[in-house]
Amino acid sequence: MWLRRAFFGWLIPAAFVLPLWLLVGWAVFNAGGWAFLWVLFLAIPGVFLWQLLLTLLVRARGTVRAHRAVSWWDVLGFTVWHLLVISLGFFAEAWWAPVMVLAILAGVGLFWLALWQLWSEARPSRFLLQSTDGFAYIPPPTEQRQAADPEVIVVTEKQVPPAS
Secondary structure (H helix, E strand, C coil), rough: CCCHHHHHHHHHHHHHHHHHHHHHHHHCCCHHHHHHHHHHHHHHHHHHHHHHHHHHHHCCCCHHHHHHCCCCHHHHHHHHHHHHHHHHCCCCCHHHHHHHHHHHHHHHHHHHHHHHHHHHHHHHHHHCCEEECCCEECCCCCCCCCCCCCCCCCCCCCCCCCCC
């Protein structure tokens, strides 16, 4: 549970740290002018906005908000995507292009995973029971409350004569 909670806390800082790493990686590994333009105009805004969108989709789920922890699918998806984005910051020419394609595919896959989990959790079928005829119904409460006689309170107004 501690790992899932750590990912819950990491989602928003990741929107700032990952784009910053791409800029720092460009400077440290001497990537060149074209890479700087790519980092400045595409990578930083793209990773920032995509991470915020994914964070909002994950935090929109009731179970994530209630437990303050993401699911194991989220841990797996964000780990893969973040590792790919971090590896892009090394700017190694030999494997940069395939990693870029994999990072984009992982980001899109993580988007659909977050939507699927949100949709699965939001469906009312989790709270409804199905009968053999195919009809859905809300099950009755487990304990039966006995209706007590309701107490009726009558409030009467005093008539005060007007002051002369």
